[in-house]
Amino acid sequence: MNRFASRIVRLAPPTILALCLAACGKSNDTAPAAPEAAAPGLADLKNPEVMAKVAASTLPKGDPATPVSAYRKIDSGHQVMFLYYALANMPVPYEDIAQAYSDDYSRTSDSFKRNDIIKALQPRIDQEIANAKAGRYVMLEQQDSSLLQRYNFEKKSFAIDEFASDDRYRYFNDNSKYTLTNTNNSQFTAFPVPDEASARKIEGYLSKYAQLRMQTYAFVQDVDPSNRRVKLQVMKVRLLDPSGELLTEL
Template identity: 65%
Template sequence: MKNTTILAVQIALVFSLAACSKKPEETPAGAPAAAADAAPSLADLQNPQAVNKAVAATLPKGDPATPLSAYRKIDSGHQVMFMYYALSNMPAPYDEIAKTYSDEYRRTSDSFKQRDILKALQPRIDGEIAGAKNGRYVVVDQQDSRLLQRYDFEKKAFAINDFSDDRYTFFNDNSQYTLATTNAADFAAFKVSDEAKAREIEGYLSAYKPLRMETYAYAQDADPSNRRIKLQVMKVRLLDARGTVLAEM
């Protein structure tokens, strides 16, 4: 599925290149040179980042107007697993899911007991998958004393550590299914122009006190090649240990 999508995007890039290309003499006088620079090139087909960006552009997008109260918290790999099957539209492998989801099913070697447990679990699994399909707005909570880099006085911002599309998140209870982002570059740093607020955040960092970061996102797609959910980041908030919002974007 993923290869088909990438191939389709590559074909689209080629046709876009053919449609947008003009001979120099056909370019109207005074036309901005940036227009030509914006057209995709054949080199983009060999650039994984360009292809991934083009693929991400074809994915469904979340609604920025969605209230934060509508986002559900993701704090378990089982939730990621159910979301994966909700978005992949593949038949749920009940036996495989049960081995991960149920200690009782995993521990017994009695095939009759396994069948009985699986029969009882199937409605619950179906319900979890259906709920995940209707709950694509999610929030992931992180807490650490090293979430941010030190204050950049020129940019007046705190860059976020390890926040990029080539990284992924997993949960210890079920690490087979993971989360990754498609637009982390748009949320690379907290802009903090207010000096008093910047001093407060820097104080937490210099004292190695833990901060919390809430990442609000929309689940766009499931990647079957690595059992990964692709998330579009919608909003990121930085909070102290008491839950006070220190910065957001």
């Protein structure tokens, strides 16, 4: 279900320059500032990875205190499509949506029938987009036997393949034109499992190629119109065994 592709986040030069100069500015306070990581400078304008991080830092952030019950499950590309148009700030292309959303519309070439279908679907499309705009906390679930790498004894953790890099994206087969990507994968690269008994249990499932379940809880931050992609901030990740018992979380 996952596909991966390299992508460079681009900002308009004035925006990048403003962000970098603002980050490099000095405080008027006389008290010594706490040590911080070096702020991006003008030389970093040519570094895609640095600029991607600068761009991500400007996006709205989710509330970590949001309860799990407030997240709605996303398991269809149509839901991703409605999320995209909820945040895209552009006129809703009802014909394009109907082409992906309605078999009756896509199967007929009769202009009058197509027009009738659009009229019937428009209120529903508008409601789906409104619901998506109001429900920006989402949960995605994967079930696979190869979600994790084998136990790393030095780091006492299980690396998560899904979050290995920030250039990965995900789509659903029922509507693959709209995709999802995470902006903070680097914060969720592995499940730390220092307890040996717990680590042995997870490793046992991996050695048997059991279908483990991983739930990703995320906040919808923005969209990328260049490739119809929805940007997510990962808030929490949970690993469950095949029966649904929680094994660990991050």
